[in-house]
Amino acid sequence: xxxxxxxxxxxxxxxxxxxxxxxxxxxxxxxxxxxxxxxxxxxxxxxxxxxxxxxxxxxxxxxxxxxxxxxxxxxxxxxxxxxxxxxxxxxxxxxxxxxxxxxxxxxxxxxxxxxxxxxxxxxxxxxxxxxxxxxxxxxxxxxxxxxxxxxxxxxxxxxxxxxxxxxxxxxxxxxxxxxxxxxxxxxxxxxxxxxxxxxxxxxxxxxxxxxxxxxxxxxxxxxxxxxxxxxxxxxxxxxxxxxxxxxxxxxxxxxxxxxxxxxxxxxxxxxxxxxxxxxxxxxxxxxxxxxxxxxxxxxxxxxxxxxxxxxxxxx
Amino acid sequence: xxxxxxxxxxxxxxxxxxxxxxxxxxxxxxxxxxxxxxxxxxxxxxxxxxxxxxxxxxxxxxxxxxxxxxxxxxxxxxxxxxxxxxxxxxxxxxxxxxxxxxxxxxxxxxxxxxxxxxxxxxxxxxxxxxxxxxxxxxxxxxxxxxxxxxxxxxxxxxxxxxxxxxxxxxxxxxxxxxxxxxxxxxxxxxxxxxxxxxxxxxxxxxxxxxxxxxxxxxxxxxxxxxxxxxxxxxxxxxxxxxxxxxxxxxxxxxxxxxxxxxxxxxxxxxxxxxxxxxxxxxxxxxxxxxxxxxxxxxxxxxxxxxxxxxxxxxxxxxxxxxxxxxxxxxxxxxxxxxxxxxxxxxxxxxxxxxxx
Numbered sequence: 001x002x003x004x005x006x007x008x009x010x011x012x013x014x015x016x017x018x019x020x021x022x023x024x025x026x027x028x029x030x031x032x033x034x035x036x037x038x039x040x041x042x043x044x045x046x047x048x049x050x051x052x053x054x055x056x057x058x059x060x061x062x063x064x065x066x067x068x069x070x071x072x073x074x075x076x077x078x079x080x081x082x083x084x085x086x087x088x089x090x091x092x093x094x095x096x097x098x099x100x101x102x103x104x105x106x107x108x109x110x111x112x113x114x115x116x117x118x119x120x121x122x123x124x125x126x127x128x129x130x131x132x133x134x135x136x137x138x139x140x141x142x143x144x145x146x147x148x149x150x151x152x153x154x155x156x157x158x159x160x161x162x163x164x165x166x167x168x169x170x171x172x173x174x175x176x177x178x179x180x181x182x183x184x185x186x187x188x189x190x191x192x193x194x195x196x197x198x199x200x201x202x203x204x205x206x207x208x209x210x211x212x213x214x215x216x217x218x219x220x221x222x223x224x225x226x227x228x229x230x231x232x233x234x235x236x237x238x239x240x241x242x243x244x245x246x247x248x249x250x251x252x253x254x255x256x257x258x259x260x261x262x263x264x265x266x267x268x269x270x271x272x273x274x275x276x277x278x279x280x281x282x283x284x285x286x287x288x289x290x291x292x293x294x295x296x297x298x299x300x301x302x303x304x305x306x307x308x309x310x311x312x313x314x315x
Numbered sequence: 316x317x318x319x320x321x322x323x324x325x326x327x328x329x330x331x332x333x334x335x336x337x338x339x340x341x342x343x344x345x346x347x348x349x350x351x352x353x354x355x356x357x358x359x360x361x362x363x364x365x366x367x368x369x370x371x372x373x374x375x376x377x378x379x380x381x382x383x384x385x386x387x388x389x390x391x392x393x394x395x396x397x398x399x400x401x402x403x404x405x406x407x408x409x410x411x412x413x414x415x416x417x418x419x420x421x422x423x424x425x426x427x428x429x430x431x432x433x434x435x436x437x438x439x440x441x442x443x444x445x446x447x448x449x450x451x452x453x454x455x456x457x458x459x460x461x462x463x464x465x466x467x468x469x470x471x472x473x474x475x476x477x478x479x480x481x482x483x484x485x486x487x488x489x490x491x492x493x494x495x496x497x498x499x500x501x502x503x504x505x506x507x508x509x510x511x512x513x514x515x516x517x518x519x520x521x522x523x524x525x526x527x528x529x530x531x532x533x534x535x536x537x538x539x540x541x542x543x544x545x546x547x548x549x550x551x552x553x554x555x556x557x558x559x560x561x562x563x564x565x566x567x568x569x570x571x572x573x574x575x576x577x578x579x580x581x582x583x584x585x586x587x588x589x590x591x592x593x594x595x596x597x598x599x600x601x602x603x604x605x606x607x608x609x610x611x612x613x614x615x616x617x618x619x620x621x622x623x624x625x626x627x628x629x630x631x632x633x634x635x636x637x638x639x640x641x642x643x644x645x646x647x648x649x650x651x652x653x654x655x656x657x658x659x660x661x662x663x664x665x666x667x668x669x670x671x
Contacts, residue, residue: 033471148650150609153627153643160631161345243480247613250482251628270486270617277490284483291478 027304034300037293044290048103057084057094059101060258077272077279086282089265090272099282102260107290109172109261110241113179118234121184122226125191126218130199140192143185152247154182159253171256175248179241187233194226228305235298239291246287262287316662323658327651334647335409339385342636343377375418388415388640414641419633424641427626432645434509435622438538438614439607442546447600449550451593454557458592459584461562469554476551481610485544485617492540505537507619541618545610549603556599561592594665601657605650 018026029035052059079087086095128139158178167173198204199222207217242262248254249263257264262283269279372378379387379402387395391408407413414424457469493506502520505511511528515521526533564570565588573583612624619625623642630638 148605148654150605150646150650152609152612153646156612156627156631157341157639157643160634161341239478243478246480247482251613251616252632266483266486273486273490274494277494280483280486280490284480284487287480287483288478291480292475295474295478 024301024304028300031296031300031303033296037296037300040289041293041297044103044286044293045107048100048107051100052097052104055094055097055100057097059093059097059260061093077276079276080278087276087279089268089279095279095282098260098265099262099286102262102265102283103286105172105255105259105261106242106245106263106287109176109245109255110238110290113176113183113241114234114237116176116180117183117237118187118230120180121187122191122223122230124184125188125193126195126223126226128188129192129195130214130218130222132196136192139188143188146182146185149182151182151244155179155244155248156251156253158182159248164256170259171254172259175245175254178248179244183237183241186237187230190229190233191223191226194229195222198222198225229302232298232302232305235294235301238294238298242287242290242294246283320659323655327655330651331647334651335389335644336385338640338643338647339388340381342639343381343384409641409644414644415637417630417635417638419635424637427638428623428641428645431622431626434620435608435611435615435624438541438545438611438620438622439604441538442542443549443600443604443607445542446546446549446553447596449546450553450557451596454554454596455561455584455589455592457554457558458561458565459580470558473551473554476547476554479547481544481548482613482617484547485540485614488540488544489617504540507617508537509620509622510534510537541614541620544617545607545614548610549600549607552603553596553600557592557596560595561588564588564592567591591665594661597664598657598661601653601660604653605646608649609646 077088077090077092078084081087084094084096086099089095089098124139128136155178158181159174162174162177164170164174167177195218199217204217204221207221212220245254245261246263246266249261250266252264252267255261255264257268265283266280269276269283272279369378377384383395383402387402387404387406387408389409391406391411391413392402392404393407396403406415412425414428416422417424417427420427453469457466460466489506492504494503496503497518500518502518502523504520505515510533511521511526513528515526515528515533521533521536524532524536526536561584565584570583570588573587574580578587608623611620611622612627614620615622615624616628623645626638627642629635630642
């Protein structure tokens with residue numbers, strides 16, 4: 001609270017020319033853990049999206065295939081050497097390449113899911129808060145219901161029920177659909193709360209007075225004003241989706257091999273836990289770092305966007 | 316209170332009926348059922364004709380109209396002969412404790428879950444207890460010493476606990492406490508399972524303790540890692556929760572009054588503040604019990620514990636719908652009870668709150 005108050009006073013003292021984005025960035029930079037988190041997140045994203053282009057290996061090339069004709073098969077999974085920096089997995093595929101490629105899948109999935117769930121949640125929350133009445137009652141009962149469901153078993157059963165061959169992209173798309181179907185509730189509640197407090201303020205009445213349509217008021221006046229908490233929620237959600245993807249893929253209800261993801265690599269690595277324990281370590285560590293980084297970033301973002309602590313009273 | 320309870324019970328029944336319909340219809344009407352794979356395969360070598368599929372469906376009772384199948388699932392079909400002699404069967408229905416027969420194992424689902432439920436419930440309950448035992452004092456300490464170095468360190472650890480994938484933490488704990496301990500000559504923990512299958516080896520913790528396979532001690536030692544790992548997420552979340560709630564209470568007037576009349580700070584915290592700070596925690600703990608129950612799926616997979624979670628994984632991957640339905644219905648019942656319980660507890664511990 002003291003930090004937030006300080007920030008507020010500083011903001012008052014700051015010169016008027018500073019744009020909002022600059023002010024947010026200035027407040028954000030003060031959080032050391034968040035800056036570390038941001039660095040790690042940027043490095044991970046760059047490594048995963050550029051790295052696979054640079055490694056001399058392909059993430060799906062099975063080394064053993066060339067060797068099947070040889071009499072003495074060398075072990076497919078090898079430890080780290082000068083050639084394969086992190087060794088190879090149980091099918092002789094370069095582990096580092098798969099780790100980076102898997103990160104691409106895991107991170108891209110998380111970003112797409114987060115953006116889409118926030119869009120759906122924002123729209124539902126906007127409608128629910130603005131119109132109120134029975135629309136609100138029905139939508140919020142659905143949200144309440146989805147909120148009480150223990151997520152893991154429900155995610156698994158939905159994953160099984162969506163046919164994998166019916167959608168382009170196979171298991172990855174199905175997994176994204178599962179997350180989007182069940183993930184929008186949080187932000188819809190958030191936006192609804194914001195809209196409820198905004199819709200009777202003067203600027204909204206002014207918009208109504210000049211004859212703006214409900215759609216225009218929701219899209220142009222309500223949602224932009226509620227965007228800050230949504231941004232925070234979205235950042236915090238990234239970590240949750242990365243961990244969720246990993247959990248489901250680990251159980252076999254997510255990204256299916258041969259496509260690598262951090263989750264299904266853990267499933268593969270568990271079989272080698274006795275001989276190659278480090279292969280269990282790496283994918284989990286990248287999941288952990290991603291999740292931790294985005295949590296720190298989100299937390300600092302909340303402070304930076306909302307120096308007076310209105311959005312998070314009590315925290 | 317009584318009127319409120321009765322109304323909530325009625326709501327609970329309605330929610331459960333809706334849930335049971337949703338579960339049943341979702342599984343039985345969605346594409347991708349047990350025979351869809353056979354159908355899509357029918358242009359390949361492993362051809363299965365429509366008649367054969369029909370025969371198989373009749374064998375599993377899938378040829379009746381869906382609403383009759385739902386009713387049979389819920390109430391049994393031993394009485395249905397009076398409506399249509401063809402529908403007469405020998406199941407007694409979920410409400411009479413019969414979840415039907417498993418598609419794959421051809422034996423009653425009830426037999427399959429009977430010795431699995433206690434294992435999963437034990438995992439859930441003990442890890443919730445452990446998480447609370449740690450979260451309450453740590454949260455209080457963090458709040459009382461707000462912005463101290465210890466508070467920052469503890470807050471950092473709760474961040475880690477929330478961000479860490481629990482199942483990876485489990486796998487790493489197997490590597491460290493079972494494998495590395497073994498190679499370092501320390502008393503290693505078992506790497507998985509519910510109990511030992513043979514006499515434990517020398518040098519392991521079980522060997523040192525001389526635990527008989529299947530004994531209470533044996534099971535207890537097997538559960539150390541799974542329970543610690545399972546409790547981690549809740550431990551972190553509840554610590555934060557406890558800290559926030561304690562901070563809020565400590566700012567209130569009655570706490571200031573207690574301090575003003577000269578009570579020792581320790582006494583103010585333990586006697587005056589704690590009671591009110593616990594209220595939100597109690598409700599969240601009850602509310603989250605079904606989530607821990609669901610979370611055992613991962614832990615059971617990591618440690619190979621034959622509980623409800625592993626059963627659910629097998630049932631889902633094999634399209635074994637009677638088993639899947641049983642698991643989901645049990646989860647629904649747990650969820651509804653936990654929600655009601657947390658609401659009721661709220662009033663019991665805080666008489667200021669009135670229920671309507």
